[in-house]
Amino acid sequence: MPKAIIVQNLSKSFRRYHADRPTTLKEVLLRGLRGLRRIAPAERFWALRDVSFSVAPGRMVGVIGPNGAGKSTLLRLIGGVGRPDQGNVEAHGRIGALLDLGAGFHPDLTGRENVFINGVIAGLTRYEVARRFDAIVDFAELETFIDNPLRTYSTGMQMRLGFAVAVHTDPEILLIDEILAVGDLVFQRKCLDRIAQFKDEGRTIVLVSHDTNSIQQLCDEALWLRRGKLVAYGPADVVAGQYVAEMSAETRRRTPAARPVVRTSTGAELQVNENRFGSMEMEIVAVRLLDLAGFPVTELDSGDPLRVEIEYLAPDPIPEPIFGITVSREDGLVCYDTSTEASGTHLPTVHGPGQITFHIDRLDLIGGQYYVDVGIYEREWAYAYDYHWHVYPLIVRLTGGEKGILRPPHRWEMEDVSVRHASLPTFEVS
Amino acid sequence: MRNPVASPHVRKSLYIYDLLRELVVRDMKLRYKRSVLGIVWSLLNPLFQMLVFIFLSHRVLSLDIPNYPSFVFTGVLAWSWFQSAVIATTGAITGNRELIKRPGFPAAILPVVTVTANLIHFLLALPVPLLFLLLGGGRLTGAILTLPLVILFQFLLLLGLGYLAAAVQVTFRDTQHLLGVFLILLFYLTPVFYDASVVSGRYQIFYYLNPMFHLITAYRAILIQGNLPDLRFLLALGVFVGVLLWLGRTVFTRASYRFVEEL
Numbered sequence: 001m002p003k004a005i006i007v008q009n010l011s012k013s014f015r016r017y018h019a020d021r022p023t024t025l026k027e028v029l030l031r032g033l034r035g036l037r038r039i040a041p042a043e044r045f046w047a048l049r050d051v052s053f054s055v056a057p058g059r060m061v062g063v064i065g066p067n068g069a070g071k072s073t074l075l076r077l078i079g080g081v082g083r084p085d086q087g088n089v090e091a092h093g094r095i096g097a098l099l100d101l102g103a104g105f106h107p108d109l110t111g112r113e114n115v116f117i118n119g120v121i122a123g124l125t126r127y128e129v130a131r132r133f134d135a136i137v138d139f140a141e142l143e144t145f146i147d148n149p150l151r152t153y154s155t156g157m158q159m160r161l162g163f164a165v166a167v168h169t170d171p172e173i174l175l176i177d178e179i180l181a182v183g184d185l186v187f188q189r190k191c192l193d194r195i196a197q198f199k200d201e202g203r204t205i206v207l208v209s210h211d212t213n214s215i216q217q218l219c220d221e222a223l224w225l226r227r228g229k230l231v232a233y234g235p236a237d238v239v240a241g242q243y244v245a246e247m248s249a250e251t252r253r254r255t256p257a258a259r260p261v262v263r264t265s266t267g268a269e270l271q272v273n274e275n276r277f278g279s280m281e282m283e284i285v286a287v288r289l290l291d292l293a294g295f296p297v298t299e300l301d302s303g304d305p306l307r308v309e310i311e312y313l314a315p316d317p318i319p320e321p322i323f324g325i326t327v328s329r330e331d332g333l334v335c336y337d338t339s340t341e342a343s344g345t346h347l348p349t350v351h352g353p354g355q356i357t358f359h360i361d362r363l364d365l366i367g368g369q370y371y372v373d374v375g376i377y378e379r380e381w382a383y384a385y386d387y388h389w390h391v392y393p394l395i396v397r398l399t400g401g402e403k404g405i406l407r408p409p410h411r412w413e414m415e416d417v418s419v420r421h422a423s424l425p426t427f428e429v430s
Numbered sequence: 431m432r433n434p435v436a437s438p439h440v441r442k443s444l445y446i447y448d449l450l451r452e453l454v455v456r457d458m459k460l461r462y463k464r465s466v467l468g469i470v471w472s473l474l475n476p477l478f479q480m481l482v483f484i485f486l487s488h489r490v491l492s493l494d495i496p497n498y499p500s501f502v503f504t505g506v507l508a509w510s511w512f513q514s515a516v517i518a519t520t521g522a523i524t525g526n527r528e529l530i531k532r533p534g535f536p537a538a539i540l541p542v543v544t545v546t547a548n549l550i551h552f553l554l555a556l557p558v559p560l561l562f563l564l565l566g567g568g569r570l571t572g573a574i575l576t577l578p579l580v581i582l583f584q585f586l587l588l589l590g591l592g593y594l595a596a597a598v599q600v601t602f603r604d605t606q607h608l609l610g611v612f613l614i615l616l617f618y619l620t621p622v623f624y625d626a627s628v629v630s631g632r633y634q635i636f637y638y639l640n641p642m643f644h645l646i647t648a649y650r651a652i653l654i655q656g657n658l659p660d661l662r663f664l665l666a667l668g669v670f671v672g673v674l675l676w677l678g679r680t681v682f683t684r685a686s687y688r689f690v691e692e693l
Binding site: 014015022023024025026028076078079080081082083095097099100102103104106108109113116117120121122123124125126127175 | 441444445451452460532533535603
């Protein structure tokens with residue numbers, strides 16, 4: 001599948017200078033050679049170190065991490081601002097950015113003039129701005145003020161105008177730094193709706209935010225950075241949950257990244273933070289997909305029953321864990337997602353090894369390639385103990401001539417049309 | 431306003447043109463927005479300078495130059511363009527921090543914007559020396575057809591200098607002030623209000639090394655004497671400007687990777 005954004009081994013360093021580095025030519029001249037030596041950077045620190053990931057078109061990726069983790073640097077490098085020291089960034093498609101919204105705005109010019117300048121700076125031609133002008137002003141709700149100088153606008157009005165221009169630039173890739181606190185609540189809602197609409201239209205979005213809740217709600221995937229390094233990149237709810245868990249001091253524990261690569265019974269590699277996420281307080285030891293007869297399967301016919309056996313190990317007592325199962329299509333679309341909690345099954349405290357089995361009586365999916373993702377979660381869904389993502393493949397055999405997601409039990413039936421044969425056209429059904 | 435185009439290359443050039451235009455127009459609008467006199471300001475300054483020099487030439491220095499008002503006004507105009515563009519372009523990057531940080535914004539356009547805005551002031555005032563000349567009984571010749579070429583050379587000279595100065599200013603923020611001082615010196619070493627032929631031979635070499643000397647001489651040849659400019663000097667100037675522009679652009683591009691960090 002073609003990718004919208006490909007980031008390979010990306011590293012970016014910033015120079016840290018001597019505190020008494022000369023900032024003027026005068027100082028350089030006055031201090032002579034000693035001053036010149038101070039021009040060179042004292043040290044370099046890595047804002048990003050060897051970060052690799054890719055984003056498929058139409059996906060929304062949230063970037064999380066503490067301050068100084070390199071989130072904004074990553075966002076700007078994707079946008080082509082600055083140059084990486086190592087590695088490279090490819091972005092396929094026109095890039096739009098919800099950053100520095102008022103760039104180019106000038107208080108002495110009218111709203112109308114500023115829309116043109118800001119729109120052209122954002123990447124549109126004058127003709128394109130003119131064509132979108134009414135929509136922009138309408139979105140910003142500033143019809144009556146548009147010919148007044150910008151200095152007569154409130155800060156909120158200026159932000160609205162900046163946002164309105166930015167969302168009308170028609171980007172294929174949209175970069176957002178923090179969910180914008182633009183104007184009043186009604187307008188914020190409008191902005192979020194607009195971002196959701198962008199997503200529905202199949203545009204790729206990269207969002208940097210401190211707010212893990214909005215990342216979980218809005219994004220498909222999350223990317224977690226810590227001191228410039230990629231910690232985890234995977235499903236937004238899982239990665240964000242894990243991030244929250246690690247951030248809260250009481251659940252901070254040994255680094256899961258130190259764990260070795262484990263092989264599953266089907267031979268798939270389990271690599272922490274690539275296809276396996278979680279605190280590992282409780283582990284999924286084995287997952288078996290079984291058919292009606294109890295034999296392990298990787299292929300089924302549509303409508304066949306499926307059994308998922310999950311073997312787990314809880315070295316310490318774990319109160320009321322939640323088991324979850326997701327059937328997702330190869331491209332990430334979630335076809336079915338359920339959990340013990342959603343099914344009203346409350347588990348007791350578990351300790352030691354054990355097994356839980358999930359039965360699907362009919363797997364009524366259209367033919368194709370799927371994954372069964374399996375997870376164990378903290379009882380409040382705060383984070384995952386162990387989550388295996390895209391580890392267990394499942395092929396539903398193709399039947400031909402059918403499209404969509406579901407393949408419910410079905411049949412065709414036709415009334416005896418011979419009576420009305422004379423007056424109505426008939427439909428041949430095979 | 432033109433129709434939309436399908437080809438990405440055409441769109442790109444169209445976009446760069448529109449961006450340049452918007453930024454230049456913004457520059458012009460801001461300069462005149464809240465002043466009653468508006469565009470007349472760009473004429474008043476060289477006019478007053480000219481009056482001062484006319485007074486000086488008659489009462490103090492007794493320079494004997496024919497068509498002196500046109501002579502001095504031409505010099506003042508070309509010099510004003512040079513001086514204000516060099517100063518403004520030096521701050522083109524440091525003064526547009528927010529634009530530099532925007533994804534996809536071509537930083538290299540900013541020096542072009544300031545030089546172009548100053549070119550427009552120059553062009554707006556250009557009819558004035560012609561008017562003086564015609565009032566004084568002079569006449570225009572076909573040599574005026576070479577005027578755009580001389581203007582182009584000055585434009586490219588300013589752009590080359592501008593790229594260098596703008597890049598240096600990012601690291602050393604007093605570049606603009608130092609240049610201001612240097613330009614005052616250069617003003618007296620450029621024959622703006624006098625004729626370089628009065629300077630003794632020993633010092634002529636400094637004039638030959640000063641590109642503004644050649645430019646102002648060329649303007650005067652075309653506008654006042656009605657002659658073609660000295661093509662040998664013009665050619666040498668062209669080569670110099672080409673090399674300078676290449677150098678400026680190279681330095682600027684290399685420095686531009688650090689703009690975001692240092693702003």
